[in-house]
Amino acid sequence: MKVAVARSGSDSAERQIKLSTDLDLPTIELPSPYSPREVTDFDYLLVYRDSRLLLQTTGGAQTGELCVDFSDAKLNHRANSSIRSQNIAKALGIRGSQRPVVLDATAGLGKDAFLIASLGCEVSLLERSAVVHALLADGLARTGCYGQEIGAILGRMKLHFGDLLEFVADSQQFDVVYLDPMFPERRKSAKVKKDMAALQQLLGHQADGAELLDCAKLLAKKRVVVKRAKLSPHLGSGKPDIEFKGSSSRYDVYIIA
Numbered sequence: 001m002k003v004a005v006a007r008s009g010s011d012s013a014e015r016q017i018k019l020s021t022d023l024d025l026p027t028i029e030l031p032s033p034y035s036p037r038e039v040t041d042f043d044y045l046l047v048y049r050d051s052r053l054l055l056q057t058t059g060g061a062q063t064g065e066l067c068v069d070f071s072d073a074k075l076n077h078r079a080n081s082s083i084r085s086q087n088i089a090k091a092l093g094i095r096g097s098q099r100p101v102v103l104d105a106t107a108g109l110g111k112d113a114f115l116i117a118s119l120g121c122e123v124s125l126l127e128r129s130a131v132v133h134a135l136l137a138d139g140l141a142r143t144g145c146y147g148q149e150i151g152a153i154l155g156r157m158k159l160h161f162g163d164l165l166e167f168v169a170d171s172q173q174f175d176v177v178y179l180d181p182m183f184p185e186r187r188k189s190a191k192v193k194k195d196m197a198a199l200q201q202l203l204g205h206q207a208d209g210a211e212l213l214d215c216a217k218l219l220a221k222k223r224v225v226v227k228r229a230k231l232s233p234h235l236g237s238g239k240p241d242i243e244f245k246g247s248s249s250r251y252d253v254y255i256i257a
């Protein structure tokens with residue numbers, strides 16, 4: 001997949017140059033306004049618009065864009081509506097006033113990490129894709145735009161760049177390691193959410209699930225939580241100790257201690 005940083009409009013050229021240097025990506029100059037449909041040399045563009053970093057798909061009929069926006073109404077509705085009784089809270093082992101320290105080792109667009117932080121947990125986010133990491137860093141850097149309540153949640157989230165399989169942490173730093181490594185399988189009838197579909201296309205097939213679980217078990221003090229599509233097989237060969245099933249997803253819990 002070919003990605004470029006697009007330079008267009010009035011947004012700071014300095015920022016665009018820094019991004020292409022940091023990510024080692026080419027830049028292209030585009031007229032303002034431009035249509036991503038007309039771009040054929042690259043599959044994706046990273047572009048700043050209204051001070052937000054967007055990933056746009058180019059060419060073909062299915063152009064779209066995504067960005068990390070922690071003020072998203074759906075996400076905040078989920079964070080506000082009885083999340084303490086939801087499966088994610090049960091899977092993390094949240095009871096009473098105790099809050100586990102969590103490593104979300106497959107951070108993606110940071111939605112699960114945001115929900116976990118909204119439960120009051122300190123969350124470290126680990127992401128190995130430089131492009132996804134840049135989108136996340138941009139979303140987190142806009143903390144000042146979101147208001148106090150969201151700002152407090154983001155204050156509990158700390159972003160890291162890297163691969164879990166090579167991640168060196170202080171031993172016994174995390175109570176829980178959370179994994180959501182796989183994209184839901186595409187079935188004809190399945191509606192893969194638009195932003196996830198774009199991410200899936202960019203990142204391609206992710207095949208190292210079993211290895212991730214082994215690595216997570218070494219890092220977690222108390223438990224590993226794996227998010228799966230409801231009917232997907234377990235990660236790796238062993239069975240989880242507990243399963244929490246929802247309407248579309250399932251949380252497999254591996255107890256360490």
Ligand SMILES: C[S@@+](CC[C@H](N)C(=O)[O-])C[C@H]1O[C@@H](n2cnc3c(N)ncnc32)[C@H](O)[C@@H]1O
Pocket residue numbers: 105106107108109110111112113126127128129132162163164165180181182183203206212
């Ligand atoms: C399905 S997405 C996670 C979505 C995320 N839970 C959310 O709420 O937005 C999986 C993400 O994990 C990342 N990933 C996969 N394997 C990884 C690894 N070994 N180390 C770090 N990140 C990894 C991928 O790059 C991708 O962004």
